[in-house]
Amino acid sequence: IKRRFEYKLSFKGPHLVLKDGTVPFWDHYGSAIASADSIRITPSLKSKKGSIWGKEKVTAEDWEVDVKFTVTGRGRLGADGLAVWYTTERGIEGPVFGSKDQWNGLGVFLDSFDNDGQHNNPYIMAMLNDGKQTYDHDADGSNQQLGGCLRDFRNKNKPVKIKIEYFKKVLTISFHSGMSDNEEDYDLCTRIENVNLPPNGYFGVSAATGGLADDHDVLSFSTYSLQLQTEVGTKMEMPELEKEKIEKEFQEYKEKLEKAREDFKKENPKAKLDLDVDEDKIYESPEVRSLRQIFEGQSEISQFIKSSLRKLDEIVGRQERQLSLLTSISQSRQQAGQSSSPGSTIDKKEFNQIVDAQKAATEGIKDLRQVVNDINTKFNGLKIPDQHQFTKELANHFGMMLNEFRSLSNKVNDISSNIANSPSISVYHLGFFLFIHLLTILGYFIYKAKKEAAAKKFY
Numbered sequence: 001i002k003r004r005f006e007y008k009l010s011f012k013g014p015h016l017v018l019k020d021g022t023v024p025f026w027d028h029y030g031s032a033i034a035s036a037d038s039i040r041i042t043p044s045l046k047s048k049k050g051s052i053w054g055k056e057k058v059t060a061e062d063w064e065v066d067v068k069f070t071v072t073g074r075g076r077l078g079a080d081g082l083a084v085w086y087t088t089e090r091g092i093e094g095p096v097f098g099s100k101d102q103w104n105g106l107g108v109f110l111d112s113f114d115n116d117g118q119h120n121n122p123y124i125m126a127m128l129n130d131g132k133q134t135y136d137h138d139a140d141g142s143n144q145q146l147g148g149c150l151r152d153f154r155n156k157n158k159p160v161k162i163k164i165e166y167f168k169k170v171l172t173i174s175f176h177s178g179m180s181d182n183e184e185d186y187d188l189c190t191r192i193e194n195v196n197l198p199p200n201g202y203f204g205v206s207a208a209t210g211g212l213a214d215d216h217d218v219l220s221f222s223t224y225s226l227q228l229q230t231e232v233g234t235k236m237e238m239p240e241l242e243k244e245k246i247e248k249e250f251q252e253y254k255e256k257l258e259k260a261r262e263d264f265k266k267e268n269p270k271a272k273l274d275l276d277v278d279e280d281k282i283y284e285s286p287e288v289r290s291l292r293q294i295f296e297g298q299s300e301i302s303q304f305i306k307s308s309l310r311k312l313d314e315i316v317g318r319q320e321r322q323l324s325l326l327t328s329i330s331q332s333r334q335q336a337g338q339s340s341s342p343g344s345t346i347d348k349k350e351f352n353q354i355v356d357a358q359k360a361a362t363e364g365i366k367d368l369r370q371v372v373n374d375i376n377t378k379f380n381g382l383k384i385p386d387q388h389q390f391t392k393e394l395a396n397h398f399g400m401m402l403n404e405f406r407s408l409s410n411k412v413n414d415i416s417s418n419i420a421n422s423p424s425i426s427v428y429h430l431g432f433f434l435f436i437h438l439l440t441i442l443g444y445f446i447y448k449a450k451k452e453a454a455a456k457k458f459y
């Protein structure tokens, strides 16, 4: 299984919060307060409700979330508990651990208080709702749960963790008691098959207190999209539309070839005997094979572009975070009435933050540069069979494109060596996108040219 960290669906310290109190890509509601290394969903005061919700929809079909949290209170008993959500709506306060009842999607409850007096709390349970059921608070939802387990998650020396995995319709919930130093020391809480969650939900965490009260703190929320390794190849292929188009053209061409072959046979009945002996070799094979090779080359290029774009997306996101950090720092400095010249006083912590941001930006550039280099290698390795098949005009066009690409490539290298002085890499992005565009056009162009050449050869 391939796990990919989804930074837009995650948060974690030590720089969890921006200067203005917001958490990048997340919104918090009610009593929730974000600090640098955790989010206090509720304080240990009576009748509080709070929550934090991701802004982005979850696009992955299969995913895993790891939530690190603490529930602490002075009493032997605490209330109410914490809930981790995957639902189609977000940010609505309500009676179910601080969030809306009759939700559509999944709720995983860390239920501290034993409402039904069965001596079975603290309890962890999963409940699915289609938007119509009302949570049976008085019975701790015991008749509504998909599955669950008895685990004491309150007042531990170290933070505890819950892992929720949704993979191929199987929901698995595991618990880390915080007793072990091994980060992966989870034990299975419950596993449920054939769970159908609605697509494109939001992640959220909510909590509530009642007559009794605990501090409910979330230290981190890490989301990973999951993919079977064998699926990665097929899923990375070119967009469906483009694929269909090329496949259709391929079919059309094949049919045309068939027809031409039949015509040729009719017009040259004498040649018939010879042709039947080796007809595949003479007609179909070379053209169809080379066409297929180009077709495969296309999908290879497309795969590469897609993975590059994903990489770029990651870097842009990281850059966004760093930029908002820098902005908030410079704003707070201006508010404090200090001169904004670089030589002015700036406290050590802020200075370190800037340095960190710069480091991250530089790392990003390095990654991106590697990607460009990889594409370059790939591009050079791309075989363009039988150069002479290109007409002079086509060859010129091709050479022009190649030059453009080279100058772009140089520009990219120049910028990346200067980047240490500037936190913005937008020029770089522009160049990169231009390059990708060029490569796509070129790939298709080669395919066309080859096709024409093949057709010419036949007639």
Ligand SMILES: [Ca+2]
Residues within 6 Å of the ligand: 080, 111, 112, 113, 114, 115, 137, 140
């Ligand atoms: Ca309860």
Ligand SMILES: [Ca+2]
Residues within 6 Å of the ligand: 113, 114, 115, 116, 117, 118, 119, 120, 121, 139, 140
């Ligand atoms: Ca109970």
